[in-house]
Amino acid sequence: MLQKKIAKHLKQLGQKKFRKEFEEFVVEGIKGVGEALKSDAEVVLLVVEGNRRDEDEIAKLIVLAQQDNIPVEFCGRKDVDEIKTTDTFPGVLAVVGQEENDLEDIVDAPIICLHEVKDPGNLGTIIRTADWFGIKNILLSEECVDVYNPKVFRSTMGSLFHTTIFRSGNISKTLERLKEEFDYEVNALDMDGNDVSKLKSKNNAVYLFGSESHGVSDTLEELIDNRYTISGKGDAESLNLAISAGIVLYKLSS
Amino acid sequence: MLQKKIAKHLKQLGQKKFRKEFEEFVVEGIKGVGEALKSDAEVVLLVVEGNRRDEDEIAKLIVLAQQDNIPVEFCGRKDVDEIKTTDTFPGVLAVVGQEENDLEDIVDAPIICLHEVKDPGNLGTIIRTADWFGIKNILLSEECVDVYNPKVFRSTMGSLFHTTIFRSGNISKTLERLKEEFDYEVNALDMDGNDVSKLKSKNNAVYLFGSESHGVSDTLEELIDNRYTISGKGDAESLNLAISAGIVLYKLSS
Numbered sequence: 001m002l003q004k005k006i007a008k009h010l011k012q013l014g015q016k017k018f019r020k021e022f023e024e025f026v027v028e029g030i031k032g033v034g035e036a037l038k039s040d041a042e043v044v045l046l047v048v049e050g051n052r053r054d055e056d057e058i059a060k061l062i063v064l065a066q067q068d069n070i071p072v073e074f075c076g077r078k079d080v081d082e083i084k085t086t087d088t089f090p091g092v093l094a095v096v097g098q099e100e101n102d103l104e105d106i107v108d109a110p111i112i113c114l115h116e117v118k119d120p121g122n123l124g125t126i127i128r129t130a131d132w133f134g135i136k137n138i139l140l141s142e143e144c145v146d147v148y149n150p151k152v153f154r155s156t157m158g159s160l161f162h163t164t165i166f167r168s169g170n171i172s173k174t175l176e177r178l179k180e181e182f183d184y185e186v187n188a189l190d191m192d193g194n195d196v197s198k199l200k201s202k203n204n205a206v207y208l209f210g211s212e213s214h215g216v217s218d219t220l221e222e223l224i225d226n227r228y229t230i231s232g233k234g235d236a237e238s239l240n241l242a243i244s245a246g247i248v249l250y251k252l253s254s
Numbered sequence: 255m256l257q258k259k260i261a262k263h264l265k266q267l268g269q270k271k272f273r274k275e276f277e278e279f280v281v282e283g284i285k286g287v288g289e290a291l292k293s294d295a296e297v298v299l300l301v302v303e304g305n306r307r308d309e310d311e312i313a314k315l316i317v318l319a320q321q322d323n324i325p326v327e328f329c330g331r332k333d334v335d336e337i338k339t340t341d342t343f344p345g346v347l348a349v350v351g352q353e354e355n356d357l358e359d360i361v362d363a364p365i366i367c368l369h370e371v372k373d374p375g376n377l378g379t380i381i382r383t384a385d386w387f388g389i390k391n392i393l394l395s396e397e398c399v400d401v402y403n404p405k406v407f408r409s410t411m412g413s414l415f416h417t418t419i420f421r422s423g424n425i426s427k428t429l430e431r432l433k434e435e436f437d438y439e440v441n442a443l444d445m446d447g448n449d450v451s452k453l454k455s456k457n458n459a460v461y462l463f464g465s466e467s468h469g470v471s472d473t474l475e476e477l478i479d480n481r482y483t484i485s486g487k488g489d490a491e492s493l494n495l496a497i498s499a500g501i502v503l504y505k506l507s508s
Contacts, residue, residue: 121375125494125496125497128490128493128494129490129493129494129497130488131488131489131490132486132487132488132490132492132493133486133487133488134486134487134488135488136488155494157490157491157492158490158491159488159489159490162488162489162490197508230504232386232387232388233386233387233388233507234384234385234386234387234388234389234390234413234416235385235413235416236382236383236385236386236411236412236413236416237411237412238386238411239382239383239386239500240379240382240383240409240496240500242379242494242496242497243379243383243496243497243500246493246494246497246500246501247500247501247504250484250501250504253487254451
């Protein structure tokens with residue numbers, strides 16, 4: 001049985017406000033926990049389903065945690081229903097400290113900026129794709145879905161630990177600073193710009209994507225230097241946001 | 255109140271075996287129902303939540319349906335909980351006949367072939383993206399998630415009605431026929447091929463994508479003429495399938 005205090009804490013981390021308060025989040029599953037342990041992130045606690053402790057891959061994670069003096073707690077079947085964030089609990093989870101970056105941490109290379117992205121799958125997939133193409137700096141507006149939401153984490157497939165994410169409290173001000181202090185230009189993807197084939201990768205450039213439903217917000221209009229569009233030929237009304245970002249990331253890396 | 259017979263039928267269409275038996279599926283929401291009514295698809299029935307019948311967009315759909323002599327049924331709050339496929343019922347759904355295509359219907363242009371794609375969001379997003387880039391012919395293996403699954407339909411954003419989908423009962427035989435009878439070549443996307451920058455669009459080419467977890471199956475090995483890879487530079491283990499397909503579709507259209 002898991003201590004009540006720990007079970008309660010894990011349940012609280014299901015909510016954004018508590019994740020923010022404790023500056024922690026939950027990573028579920030063998031692959032994710034393995035990535036967390038390998039990364040620079042601070043793993044606070046490992047929770048393992050007791051009757052699965054001897055499974056090969058889980059046993060390896062326990063050894064890794066113990067080597068780093070990370071406490072390991074074992075839980076029973078009943079606990080699992082309380083704490084799991086997926087339908088089928090994968091036998092292991094970790095409580096991990098959130099990484100807090102400053103703007104200065106992402107000004108050494110191109111930046112992918114997401115404004116008001118609401119879908120956890122889209123945000124996670126964009127982080128995973130950016131990581132694939134070696135574009136590691138990501139800037140999120142305050143209205144984006146919480147990057148430490150378990151659905152976002154699952155979609156990143158561990159790439160959250162390979163990227164540097166700065167969560168802005170005021171995206172307009174942050175973009176202004178990037179332009180003025182760090183000489184960045186802002187390139188927005190929208191429906192009415194130059195063909196994306198003209199897009200070139202620049203070290204001091206922000207590539208800005210708006211929300212799934214409204215695109216790039218008018219409030220950022222004055223900060224945008226260039227606009228690019230992925231032209232369609234068919235009858236679909238729009239492209240999925242993560243697909244648009246995937247195409248831009250491919251262009252930037254090729 | 256909805257007649258019991260209709261409520262039962264709608265519930266049954268939540269299951270793949272009944273969708274197959276009746277050759278029908280359910281489209282929920284104003285946009286989807288609108289696309290269905292505009293398309294060549296056979297709309298069998300419209301179901302409207304009674305107290306929303308006067309809302310502008312819903313009233314327009316009712317008029318469109320009546321012009322085509324499509325029966326319109328009204329349902330109450332209680333019915334909604336029984337029949338909805340989304341958390342919040344959007345006020346209107348349509349029962350639509352499935353379109354059955356032959357292989358001959360997709361041999362006039364490039365073909366996107368998906369083998370064992372299991373994730374509804376991926377399948378729907380790929381159909382939407384193919385439609386965006388004007389690539390309309392889609393071939394699905396028998397193991398793919400049902401294209402008439404409501405989650406797939408939602409992810410297509412209506413593009414199911416703009417594309418021609420052939421569902422093969424035996425993908426190896428279908429690819430063989432495409433090669434022998436229709437002179438197609440088969441290009442597979444996998445981890446170990448030529449760089450995708452070398453990919454060219456050809457009218458008589460199949461672009462083959464494997465499953466999310468296993469990639470292109472060995473069982474199709476002998477049918478593959480060329481292999482292409484989207485090279486990564488970062489630390490992610492793989493690209494999301496829909497993102498890979500999106501990049502290929504972009505390459506084919508540019």
